[in-house]
Every structure is written in C-alpha cells, then in structure tokens.
Amino acid sequence: MDKLEGLFEQLKSLTAIPATSGFEQEIARRLIEEMRPLADRVEVDAFGNVYGYMDCSPNGLRVMVPAHSDSVGMIVSHVEANGYLRLDVVGAVPSNLVYAQRVQVITPRGPRVGVVGAKPGHIAFRSVEMATSVPLPDALFIDVGAASWEEVLGMGIEPGQQVTWDSELAWLGDPANGLVTGRSLDDRVGLLAMLETMRNLREPGGRPEANMIFVGTVQEEIGLRGAIQAGNVLTPDLCIGIDATISQAGFGHGIAPAPGTAHSEAPTILGGGPAISIMDRGLVGGLVGHPALVAHCRAAADREGIPYQLEGSLPYITSDAAAVQFAGRGVPSLTVKIPSRYTHGPVEVCSLKDVVLTADLVAAAIRAISPTTKFNFLEAGQALPKSE
Numbered sequence: 001m002d003k004l005e006g007l008f009e010q011l012k013s014l015t016a017i018p019a020t021s022g023f024e025q026e027i028a029r030r031l032i033e034e035m036r037p038l039a040d041r042v043e044v045d046a047f048g049n050v051y052g053y054m055d056c057s058p059n060g061l062r063v064m065v066p067a068h069s070d071s072v073g074m075i076v077s078h079v080e081a082n083g084y085l086r087l088d089v090v091g092a093v094p095s096n097l098v099y100a101q102r103v104q105v106i107t108p109r110g111p112r113v114g115v116v117g118a119k120p121g122h123i124a125f126r127s128v129e130m131a132t133s134v135p136l137p138d139a140l141f142i143d144v145g146a147a148s149w150e151e152v153l154g155m156g157i158e159p160g161q162q163v164t165w166d167s168e169l170a171w172l173g174d175p176a177n178g179l180v181t182g183r184s185l186d187d188r189v190g191l192l193a194m195l196e197t198m199r200n201l202r203e204p205g206g207r208p209e210a211n212m213i214f215v216g217t218v219q220e221e222i223g224l225r226g227a228i229q230a231g232n233v234l235t236p237d238l239c240i241g242i243d244a245t246i247s248q249a250g251f252g253h254g255i256a257p258a259p260g261t262a263h264s265e266a267p268t269i270l271g272g273g274p275a276i277s278i279m280d281r282g283l284v285g286g287l288v289g290h291p292a293l294v295a296h297c298r299a300a301a302d303r304e305g306i307p308y309q310l311e312g313s314l315p316y317i318t319s320d321a322a323a324v325q326f327a328g329r330g331v332p333s334l335t336v337k338i339p340s341r342y343t344h345g346p347v348e349v350c351s352l353k354d355v356v357l358t359a360d361l362v363a364a365a366i367r368a369i370s371p372t373t374k375f376n377f378l379e380a381g382q383a384l385p386k387s388e
Contacts, residue, residue: 003356004175004176004178004352004353005175007192007196007352007355007356008169008171008175008180008352010192010195011169011180011185011188011192011352011355012168012169012182013030014027014184014188014191014192015168015169015182015183015184015185015188016168016169017030018073018104018106018111018162018164019069019070019071019184020070020071020072020073020074020075020090020091020162020163020164021070021071021090021091021218021219021220021221021222022070022090022162022218022219023106023162024048024069024070024218024219025048027069027070027191027216028044028048028050028069028216028218031050031052031069031191031216032044032050034195035050035052035195035198035214038052038054038195038198038199038202039053039054039198039214040053040054040055041053041055045229045230045233047218047219047225047226047229047230048069048218048226049215049216049217049218049226049229049230050069050215050216051213051214051215051230051234052198052212052213052214053211053212053213053214054198054201054208054211054212054213054214055211056207056208056209056210056211056212057209057210057211057371060208060209060210060211060369060370060371061210061211061237061238061369061371062210062211062213062234062236062237062238063210063211063212063213063236063237063238063239063240063366063369064213064215064230064231064234064236064238064239064240064324064331065194065197065212065213065214065215065239065240065241065242065362065366066214066215066216066217066227066230066239066241066242066320066321066324067187067190067191067193067194067214067215067216067217067241067242067243067320068187068190068216068217068218068219068220068221068226068227068243068319068320069187069191069216069217069218070217070218070219070220070221070222071091071164071183071184071186071187071188071221072089072090072091072092072093072186072221072344073089073090073091073093073162073163073164073165074087074088074090074093074098074103074137074162074163074164075087075088075089075090075160075161075162075163076105076142076157076158076160076161076163077138077159078159079149079153079157079158079159080141080149081148081149082147082148082149083144083146083147083148083149083151083152084117084141084142084143085105085114085141085142085144085152085157086138086140086141086142087116087137087140087141087142087163088137088138089137090162090221090222091221091222091344092221092344093137093344093345094344095134095135095136095137095140096134097344097345097346098116098137098140099116099118099134099135099140100115100116100118101115101116101165101346102114102115102116102165102166103115103116103142103163103164103165103166104163104164104165104166105142105144105157105161105162105163106161106162106163106164107155107156107157107158107161108156109155109156110156112144112155112156112157113166114142114143114144114145114163115142115143116140116141116142117140117141117142117143142163144157164183164184165183165345165346165347167183167346167347168182169181169182169183170182172349177271177351177353178351178352178353178354179270179349179350179351179352180349180350180352181347181348181349182347182348183346183347183348184348185244185340185348185349185350186243186244186340186343186344186348187220187242187243187244187319189244189338189340189350189355190242190243190244190338191216192355193242193338193355193358193359193362194214194216194242194362196355196356196358196359197214197242197358197359197362197363197366198212198214199359200359200360200363201363201366206363206367208366208367208369209369209370209371210238210366210369210370212366213234213236215227215230215234217230217320220243220319220320224285224318224319224320224322224323226320227241227320227321227322227323227324228323230324231323231324231325231326231327231331232327232328234327235327235328235331236324236327236331237331237332238293238331238332238333238369238375239321239324239325239331239332239333239334240293240297240321240333240334240335240336240362240365240366241319241320241321241324241333241334241335241336242335242336242337242358242362243319243320243335243337243338244337244338244339244340244343244348244350245268245275245277245311245314245317245337245338245339245340246265246266246314246317246340246343247266247267247268247269247270247275247340247341248266248267248268248269248270248339248341267309267311267312268309268311268337268339269309269339270339270340270341270349270350270354271339271351271353271354272307272309272339272354273306273307273309273357273358273361274308274309274336274337274338274339274354274357274358275308275309275310275311275336275337275338275339276289276294276297276298276301276308276309276310276311276334276336276337277289277311277314277334277335277336278294278310278311278312278313279312279313279314280311280313280314280315280317280318280319280322280335281313281314281315281316281318282316282317282318282319285318285322285323286318286322287318287319287321287322287325287333287334287335289333289334289335290325290332290333290334290375290377290380291377291380292332292374292375292376292377292379292380293332293333293334293375294334294380295380296365296369296373296375297334297336297361297365299368300361300364300365300367300368301361301364301365303364303368304360304361304364306357306360306361306364307357308357308361309339311337318335319335319337320335321333321334321335322335332375332377336358336361336362338350338354338355338358339351339354
C-alpha cells in the first residue's frame with residue numbers, strides 16, 4: 001500500500017499541472033526535475049520534448065520510450081462584450097464532456113474558475129429535446145463571473161489561454177484497489193510509468209545493455225507532433241511507447257461494460273495489466289505493432305510473470321509510436337497501453353496497479369535487449385513458406 005500511496009501523490013502532482021496541447025511548459029519543467037536523478041543527461045528541444053538519456057553500452061541498440069506530456073482540453077477563442085468567454089476544444093473532446101462543467105482558465109496571474117454555461121435544469125427538464133441535446137463547442141460559453149469585456153481583461157483573461165477541467169485527483173473506492181480518478185490521466189499515467197521504468201532500470205543489476213532515450217513528448221493529442229519531431233531527431237533502433245487506452249471495468253471492480261460502451265469498443269479491463277497493442281488507428285494514422293517486438297515483449301512478460309492483455313484492434317485511438325515508426329528508414333515500434341475509463345473527459349479512471357505492471361513490463365523488455373538482439377520482420381510469428 002505504501003507503494004500505491006507514493007504513486008498517488010506523484011500522480012496527483014503531475015495531474016495538477018495544466019498542460020493542454022501547446023501549453024506544456026510547466027509539465028516540461030517538472031519532467032526535467034523528475035528525470036535528472038534517473039537519467040545520465042536531460043535535454044529539451046525547441047518543440048518542448050524532454051529527453052532523458054540512459055547511456056549503457058557503446059554497442060547497444062538505441063531504444064526510444066515516448067509518453068506524451070500534453071492532455072486534451074479547451075482554449076479561449078473569443079471574449080464577448082458581455083463578459084462571457086467563447087471556447088474551442090483542443091483534441092478529441094465531444095461537447096457533452098465540456099457542457100455544464102466547472103473549469104479553470106489558466107492565466108499569468110494563476111487559474112481563474114469558470115463554469116461552462118448550461119440551460120437551467122428547471123427549464124431543460126420540461127422538454128425532452130432540451131434535456132437530451134448538447135450545443136456544439138462553438139455555441140458553448142464560459143461564465144467567469146465578469147459582466148464585461150473590460151472586467152474579463154482585468155482578471156488577466158484573454159483569447160488564446162488554455163482551459164482545463166477543475167477536477168483534482170482522488171481515490172475511487174478503497175485505495176487498496178489502486179483505482180484513481182481525475183483529469184489528464186491520459187497520459188500522466190504514461191509519464192508516471194515511464195519514470196517508474198527509469199527507476200527500475202536504475203536498480204542494482206537492472207541496468208540494461210540497450211541505450212535508452214525516454215521522451216516526454218508534446219502535442220500528441222493534436223497530431224503526434226512532438227513524436228514526429230523527436231523520432232526524426234533520434235532515429236532510434238526501436239520504439240516502445242506508453243499511453244492510456246480506452247477500457248472497461250476490471251478484476252475486483254465488476255466485469256460489466258460501462259453503460260453505453262461495448263466490450264468490442266473497449267476490450268481491455270482495469271486491473272488486468274498493461275495492454276500490448278497489436279493494431280490501432282486514430283484520426284492521424286495508426287500503428288501495427290512490429291510482430292518481432294510484440295513477441296519480444298510478450299516473452300519478457302511471461303518470463304517475469306507479469307500479467308498483460310492483448311489489444312487486437314482499436315479503430316479510434318493511436319499514439320506517439322505511430323509517428324516514430326516512420327523515422328529514418330523505419331523503426332520497429334509498439335505501444336504498451338494503460339487501461340483507462342472515461343477518457344478525454346473531466347473524470348478519467350485508471351489503476352495504479354496497472355501503472356506498476358506497465359513499468360515492470362517495459363523494463364523487462366528493455367533488459368532483454370542485447371547488442372545482438374534482432375527484430376527481423378520475416379522471422380517474427382509463423383514461418384513463411386519459401387518461394388520457389
């Protein structure tokens with residue numbers, strides 16, 4: 001339980017930092033602090049990607065492990081003369097997860113509390129149409145308690161500032177079960193697993209022969225932009241990404257799908273361990289996990305007795321490794337995913353036990369990579385018949 005409590009406090013501090021895509025400065029500063037005791041050197045590029053290098057062997061393979069530091073959210077698009085703010089969503093956020101929520105507008109003077117305006121319940125309940133409809137993002141507005149444009153500016157608010165949900169990390173149910181809920185778990189849990197992987201590899205006898213580059217990437221939610229930049233700069237030999245994935249309930253917490261979500265839509269479960277992704281496809285491309293790297297990770301997990309799940313195909317989500325795979329002459333790539341419920345909303349849910357298992361699996365896979373390890377596409381999986 002002490003381990004889970006420590007992870008909870010660390011995750012709470014990470015999720016408290018607002019970092020909507022394009023606004024990752026503060027989370028980058030925190031990552032630099034977290035990585036310095038764990039890495040041989042830490043660098044930041046012009047995009048805001050944070051690199052933690054572990055140089056282990058002159059002849060070792062170079063393995064990139066990205067986890068994105070940004071999260072979905074909103075942005076102030078316009079200030080009305082009457083003091084209301086207009087907003088736009090940043091990343092894949094449907095209107096119903098913004099509507100009627102309390103939010104924070106992040107200003108140079110600190111966060112300002114706002115409310116995304118909604119039709120009063122006394123009125124809306126009288127009409128099925130009003131009670132079941134949600135305005136599109138460009139029709140939503142934020143009430144910050146101002147009566148004029150001048151009053152809004154006096155609060156330090158102006159167009160172009162990030163807006164995030166006002167929801168602090170909390171335990172969900174008995175803390176011994178490890179479930180937590182709050183904003184931005186996608187992908188702060190990935191950052192936490194990445195840092196835990198680095199700690200694992202720093203343990204006595206745990207340092208690998210591979211040369212590691214752990215990367216906190218930026219702007220993943222709006223097109224894998226940081227990963228494109230980092231992959232082109234590093235051109236690694238391998239890439240093992242860490243991200244959250246959409247999931248159901250899990251062991252000890254009920255096995256029924258969340259209301260309105262089928263198992264076929266979200267096949268992994270909380271508490272079942274990390275998911276090794278075979279195929280995914282997002283709005284910007286996707287990734288077929290390299291078969292030799294998939295086999296390598298599964299074998300490492302089996303040797304260490306680490307439970308894991310297989311995510312066969314997910315047609316509406318992808319992550320940084322999908323961009324890194326195209327670097328240089330091509331990079332064998334894979335994403336290890338942390339199960340998460342209610343993604344891209346104000347109250348996501350994850351299991352800290354899955355975070356621990358993810359770090360264990362990634363560290364085990366890395367320790368099993370030697371300078372002579374081959375990731376040959378033709379030798380992976382079932383043997384192919386020889387051509388005549």
